[in-house]
Amino acid sequence: MAGTALRGRLTWQIAMVDTVTDETARVRTIVLDVPQWPGHRAGQHLDVRLTAEDGYRAERSYSIASAPGEPVAITVERLDDGEVSPYLTQELRAGDELELRGPIGGYFVWEPEDDGPLMLVAGGSGIVPLRAMLRHRQRSGSAIPARLLYSSRTLPDVIYQSELSRYADGVEVTCTLTRQQPPGWTGRAGRVDAKLLSEVCWPAAVSPLAYVCGPTSFVEAAAAGLVGLGYPPHRVKTERFGATGGR
Amino acid sequence: MSPVSRGFRRRRLPDAEPGRVPPGQYVTGDFPVLSAGPTPRTALQNWTFSITGGGEPRSWTWEQFRALPAESVTADIHCVTRWSKLDTRWEGVSIDTLLDQVEHHAGFALAHSDGGYTTNLPLQDVTGGRAWVAFGYDGEPLEPEHGGPARLLVPHLYFWKSAKWVRSLELLDADEPGFWETYGYHMYGDPWLEQRYAGD
Amino acid sequence: MQALDGNAIGGLLIDVFGTEMTTVTGTCAGCGTSSQVAEFAVYRQAPGTVVRCRSCSSILMVFVQVRGMTCVDLRGLASLG
Numbered sequence: 215m216a217g218t219a220l221r222g223r224l225t226w227q228i229a230m231v232d233t234v235t236d237e238t239a240r241v242r243t244i245v246l247d248v249p250q251w252p253g254h255r256a257g258q259h260l261d262v263r264l265t266a267e268d269g270y271r272a273e274r275s276y277s278i279a280s281a282p283g284e285p286v287a288i289t290v291e292r293l294d295d296g297e298v299s300p301y302l303t304q305e306l307r308a309g310d311e312l313e314l315r316g317p318i319g320g321y322f323v324w325e326p327e328d329d330g331p332l333m334l335v336a337g338g339s340g341i342v343p344l345r346a347m348l349r350h351r352q353r354s355g356s357a358i359p360a361r362l363l364y365s366s367r368t369l370p371d372v373i374y375q376s377e378l379s380r381y382a383d384g385v386e387v388t389c390t391l392t393r394q395q396p397p398g399w400t401g402r403a404g405r406v407d408a409k410l411l412s413e414v415c416w417p418a419a420v421s422p423l424a425y426v427c428g429p430t431s432f433v434e435a436a437a438a439g440l441v442g443l444g445y446p447p448h449r450v451k452t453e454r455f456g457a458t459g460g461r
Numbered sequence: 462m463s464p465v466s467r468g469f470r471r472r473r474l475p476d477a478e479p480g481r482v483p484p485g486q487y488v489t490g491d492f493p494v495l496s497a498g499p500t501p502r503t504a505l506q507n508w509t510f511s512i513t514g515g516g517e518p519r520s521w522t523w524e525q526f527r528a529l530p531a532e533s534v535t536a537d538i539h540c541v542t543r544w545s546k547l548d549t550r551w552e553g554v555s556i557d558t559l560l561d562q563v564e565h566h567a568g569f570a571l572a573h574s575d576g577g578y579t580t581n582l583p584l585q586d587v588t589g590g591r592a593w594v595a596f597g598y599d600g601e602p603l604e605p606e607h608g609g610p611a612r613l614l615v616p617h618l619y620f621w622k623s624a625k626w627v628r629s630l631e632l633l634d635a636d637e638p639g640f641w642e643t644y645g646y647h648m649y650g651d652p653w654l655e656q657r658y659a660g661d
Numbered sequence: 662m663q664a665l666d667g668n669a670i671g672g673l674l675i676d677v678f679g680t681e682m683t684t685v686t687g688t689c690a691g692c693g694t695s696s697q698v699a700e701f702a703v704y705r706q707a708p709g710t711v712v713r714c715r716s717c718s719s720i721l722m723v724f725v726q727v728r729g730m731t732c733v734d735l736r737g738l739a740s741l742g
Contacts, residue, residue: 297472321699
């Protein structure tokens with residue numbers, strides 16, 4: 215798109231909410247119609263800005279949940295004491311305007327050209343940018359083998375559950391539930407620790423490229439665990455989410 | 462010109478009685494943790510509090526500090542990031558008690574904390590029963606993430622002046638900007654005059 | 662409160678530097694450790710944004726927004742880029 219590739223131009227623009235879809239009781243995906251969107255890479259995020267009638271403004275960052283080429287979408291988790299997330303997950307509806315800027319990020323991004331089997335490790339809403347990567351992998355027809363280890367509290371908290379269960383060729387998904395497992399659960403239980411990582415992740419010998427995303431404490435433990443398995447630190451990319459659910 | 466986001470409003474709890482909350486603040490039920498760095502973890506056996514810049518530097522170990530007369534304080538606190546918390550309960554040693562043991566003619570103080578944080582205050586704002594070195598919050602020992610083992614408590618000013626993990630008070634003849642003041646926050650910080658930034 | 666990382670200030674860095682900065686390498690003036698900006702420890706909830714070295718916790722960068730202007734202090738970096 216001519217005129218959008220100017221370096222340093224990160225301007226706010228007004229998008230329109232196309233659809234909203236509840237992923238879980240607390241999590242909603244918002245698909246946006248962004249007229250001046252320059253395209254994005256898998257793993258990038260965008261900033262959202264809300265303005266109240268009295269002029270009060272709040273800004274938050276959200277990972278882009280969709281792959282390059284798909285309509286821009288964000289997936290937002292509602293925090294009980296949040297200010298923006300309750301609005302985005304409960305009030306915002308199709309036809310509303312949303313001010314945003316992006317895409318942002320050049321470190322926590324994945325392309326099919328990046329080499330190595332892909333190792334994705336997600337905690338809670340950390341799944342969002344990794345899901346964009348998996349969708350990008352699928353849409354691009356990449357044959358790169360991928361593994362996802364996804365930690366959630368309970369089964370109803372698993373975001374994109376049916377989509378993740380439908381991945382077949384070359385994508386192995388392991389879910390671990392840390393707080394409660396349903397009867398007959400055949401996935402994993404308990405927090406991501408050295409033992410689970412050693413059982414589920416690509417061995418270091420195959421030179422995997424890892425992306426770890428979620429709350430800070432999750433990311434630090436999981437990233438340290440991968441380094442403990444022999445992953446070189448520069449092959450373990452991390453993105454920490456704050457208590458605000460996004461950043 | 463940003464469009465108004467239909468139906469969006471700032472979070473707020475029901476208003477306290479008029480005049481209770483300074484301009485631009487909202488009342489919160491939590492106790493947000495704001496930090497510019499990792500939480501220091503000084504062991505009590507290594508902890509000291511000092512007053513320097515007066516006649517003779519004076520220093521207290523944790524035992525000596527806790528042997529001083531302490532007070533219970535209930536105060537409203539106001540953060541420059543716009544939250545206020547009402548009726549917070551603290552336990553601390555009045556800075557009057559500490560300064561009584563130091564000879565000085567200083568007009569100002571610079572508080573120094575573990576981790577390198579500093580903040581400046583006029584001496585008259587940490588005396589006359591207006592400031593404490595607080596070691597207890599809400600009936601419990603002050604938690605590290607809220608500034609424990611001890612922090613400055615100066616509730617009549619914006620809460621960035623209530624330096625967490627405080628270790629010393631340096632007495633000065635002239636006012637000297639501390640960490641945030643150097644970057645443009647107000648040298649004094651009266652929430653009732655909304656003195657958030659230099660020039661306010 | 663645990664730190665975030667440089668990804669969290671991607672937008673702020675573009676505002677300040679005019680370009681994507683998270684993949685740029687910064688070197689700590691305190692301990693000499695180099696890493697990508699995305700990997701720095703970021704403390705965001707204080708009156709300003711403080712970016713620290715993960716190795717030694719020295720302050721690398723401080724951003725304070727006052728009256729629509731951003732004050733930027735990069736003294737903690739020996740080099741950037």
